[in-house]
Amino acid sequence: MDVGGTNTDLVLETGAGVFYHKVPTTLKNQSIGVVEGVRRICEMAGIGTSEVETIVHGTTTATNITIEHNGSECGMITSKGFRDILHIGRHKRPHNFSLHFDVPWQSQPLVKRRNRIAVTERIVPPTGEIETALDEQAVRDACALFRKRGIDSVVIGFMFAFLNDAHERRAREIVLEEMPGAYVTLSSEVANVMREYERFSTAAMNSYVGPKTAFYLRDLEARLRDAGVGSKLRIIQSNGGVSTVDACAKRPVRILMSGPAGGVIGGAAEGEMAGTGNVITVDIGGTSADISTIPDNQIKIMNPRDTYVSGHPVLTPMIDLVTIGAGGGSIAYIDEAGGFNVGPRSAGSEPGPACYGRGGTEPTVTDAQIVLGRLDPDMALGGDLELDAELARKAVEEKIAKPLGLSVTDAALGIIKIINNNMALAIRSNSVARGVDPRQFSIMPFGGAGPLHGVALAEAVSAKDVLVPVAPGITAAVGLLKTDLQYEHTEAVVIELNASGEAEHARINAAVETLKGCVADELAADGIAAADQCIEVVAECRYHGQGFELRATMPDGPVTADNVKSITDSFHDQHQMDYGYSYRDAEVELITLRAIGSASSRKIEIPRVQKTDGSSIDRALMFVRTTTFDNGQTLETPRYDRMKLYCGDIVPGPAILIQHNSTTLVPPGYVAETLDYGNTRVRLAGDGQ
Known part of the structure; x- marks a missing residue:
């Protein structure tokens, strides 16, 4: 089930087939509409709610909090001298040549200045050695102030905590003694990486959206149980993997882009079904349009320097997409x-x-x-x-x-x-502006409003054709049943790889084993046997002194003097691919190790549709009405029931294909061809494929 700003979309796979349904989103409490949708789709399929084995959910709850600026009032405990990191940021101007612009991290701070309390403590690099002990009384005094102000969500962010988290962990113990039941976030747990501003911002965002998001997820879980659904509830994360309610309630920064992620995965799967590797997905709902470029069936993850949510940097892996306020509403x-x-x-x-x-x-x-x-x-x-x-x-x-x-x-x-x-400008920003040629891609419009705009968008960006998914209005929900369980953990390991020796290699190998253990524990807690776990470790590297890192491949087995060069070679290759150049002789620094643990889930299987028997497409004709097209022509336009079209059927434009969850516009001069699974390719008439 995928909750949007206007509608909640549901897809159910049973032994009897695949069922699709839409219900209006209940904005005051999304879980009410979700549970009602689950009841209705189970009735449609003729099954009881107790028979549901797995539920996967895409939610916009955390995203909406950041958009509407109605998160929790947070308190922050940080290192003395660094109280204003969240205000200063990186001195980046959002618009270089404008004198009138908004600075989101200052105009809409996640933690107000009066609630940021600095305490004495100091951990020093590069070893993480404790130079000055934590002033525990100062932490207790901060808690007294928070209690007085009615604050129950606390961020703890200390300098160099990514090298040693002892002070952050002790501060949490004190906060929970003084404020039982408080929602506490440690910067070293949500973003255990270098760069204090981004780390603090990620932790602050977690505490800002945390209490409301955790309440929603647990409320939904309880309502589903009351409705007779006893299965585990999975939540899709911003990186496209699914996780548990508990994990997402503790780290809601992982689900800030939960809603749009399902659409990108669903779009990639639809492209595979159509035999088309290069697709640009355009998910147009009632409120927004989410756009993502998928080259050669590969879903892209954003570079950490680009992962901003409502103007605040959030260091968590996210599918590469652009969201704009453009939808049916x-x-x-x-x-x-x-x-x-x-x-x-x-x-x-x-x-x-x-x-x-x-x-x-x-x-x-x-x-x-x-x-x-x-x-x-x-x-x-x-x-x-x-x-x-x-x-x-x-x-x-x-x-x-x-x-x-x-x-x-x-x-x-x-x-x-x-x-x-x-929307065309947003498509170009995610393709042409990044060196991708849309002429080699198919536009894939979905969401309730998407297929009405598909051909116009393809013309605007010169895409080769339009691919309409099987159930366009439900594609994001279908994507949720096409993904796997996934967890990620990071550890900062700052080492100059070119000059590394046996001691440095031992540090890397020890960190890799620790990370693998953390990920394996999370998968095991989710009921995944060790044999079914897949754990990959990537190295995030940069040229010496460079601003941000790129991912490089780690060698199989322990890092040694013989294979360490494979990491630097992989980094050079990635730099060449992303930026068009590389410096093969320059020093390369390892900054962070990231372990990605996944476990395959059973994927939804969309049934093929009947092949055409040569009969007329009039079997699908519903009625004819006048329709006005983009060139101003008003023509008598037939409507066809898309569910009655067979594989191989070709519908000439002008035409409109109608189904329960969406409507596809085929302008004059175009034809719509039904493909194997009931998906549709809209192309210029005479442009045989």
């Missing part, structure tokens, strides 16, 4: 200067677009699609969601058309054109 408006804008503000599910009839009066992208005849009011969610075309038309006319002196149709076309261009 994005509101169109005219600003004070007379400019025509769409998004990022969204109508969400309450009140939702004007056409929902729930009191919304502002025009949205969904309303524009109805005005243009691309969405049929009586066919939304297979007829389960009644839409009001007159309310949509009225909203577009009053708020956009009349003020700009446009016809209602032109105003609606303008809304679609603006939102498509916003």
Whole structure:
């Protein structure tokens, strides 16, 4: 199950087949809608909730806290002299040439300055030796202040704790003595790496989103139990792996990008099913669009220097994607200067677009699609969601058309054109700006609104064609059943590899064994036998004095004088691939070792559809209605039931393919070909593949 800003999507695989369902997201408490969706999809499949064996969940709870700035009031205990690290940051200007810009880590601090308390202690590099003991009374005094201010979420971040975490661990013991039940985060546990600002920021973010996220996850688990679901609940993490409720409740920074991660995994799996390795996924829901470039079926993980959430650096592995405020619920408006804008503000599910009839009066992208005849009011969610075309038309006319002196149709076309261009710019930032040529890629639009925009986006970025998944509106949920269990642990090991000797190699090998043990313990606690565990260790390296690290491959077995060069060679190769150059003779520093433990889960199997028997596609024809396309043409356009199309069927445009969870637009001059699993390739007519 995948919770979005507007709808909660569910997919269920049983012996009888695969079932898909959507329910409105309950924004006040997402778990209410999730449990209701689980009940309904089990009824559809004819099974009892007690028969469910595995549940995997993608959640936006932690993400929404950072967007809405409504996290916990946090207190921080840090080293004397470093109280203002979270305020100073890295002196990076978000916009180099602007005199008027927002600095998120200052305007929306995760921990207010008055709640950051500095205490005496000092651990010194490079060995992690204790130079000055921790002032335990100062920690107790800080707790007294926190209690007085009603603070129950505490961050502990000391200098060089990544070399020796003794002071942080002792400080936690004291905090829990003084403040039983407090939510405590140690910087050495969530980001045991070099760089104090990023480490402190990650720890602060964990405590900021932690209490609410932990409450949501445990509340959901309890509600599912009450509904008769006895299976383990898994949560997808930002890196695409799944973890347990306990692990994610303790370290919610791991699930800040939980929601979008499932879509990228689902998109990669759909590309494999279609025999297409290069895809650009565009997950367009009600509130946002998440865009990711997948070359050769390889999902990319962001470089740690780019992992920012709401302007704050968070050192946790995340799938490489770009999120913008563009979705079916994005509101169109005219600003004070007379400019025509769409998004990022969204109508969400309450009140939702004007056409929902729930009191919304502002025009949205969904309303524009109805005005243009691309969405049929009586066919939304297979007829389960009644839409009001007159309310949509009225909203577009009053708020956009009349003020700009446009016809209602032109105003609606303008809304679609603006939102498509916003998304095209985001696609370019994740592809062209990184040296990837979109002409070699297929656009894969999904989410409830995605396939209505697919061809326009492909034209805007010159992609070769459009691939529409089997169940576009549920693809992110399908992705959750295509992933594996995954845990990660890091340890700082700062060593100059070129000049390393036997002692340094022993340090590396000891750290590797420790990390492997930590990961193996987590997998074992999750019921994974040692034989089923897969543990990989990567080295995060840099050129001497360089700002950030890149991942390099570690040799099989212990590091020795004979194989240490393989680490530096791997780093040079990665640097060449990422930046286009490398310095083969330069000194290479190992900074961090990262162990990644995974265990395979059973993957969902999408059934193939019947091959065409040569019969007419009229078997899938539902009705014909007028539809306006991007070039301004209004044409009589047939609607087809996508579920009744066979593998090999070719539908000529103009056409609209309708299914319960999404609608696919096939403009004039294009054809839609149904592929083996019921997925669809939309391409230019005459462009045989």
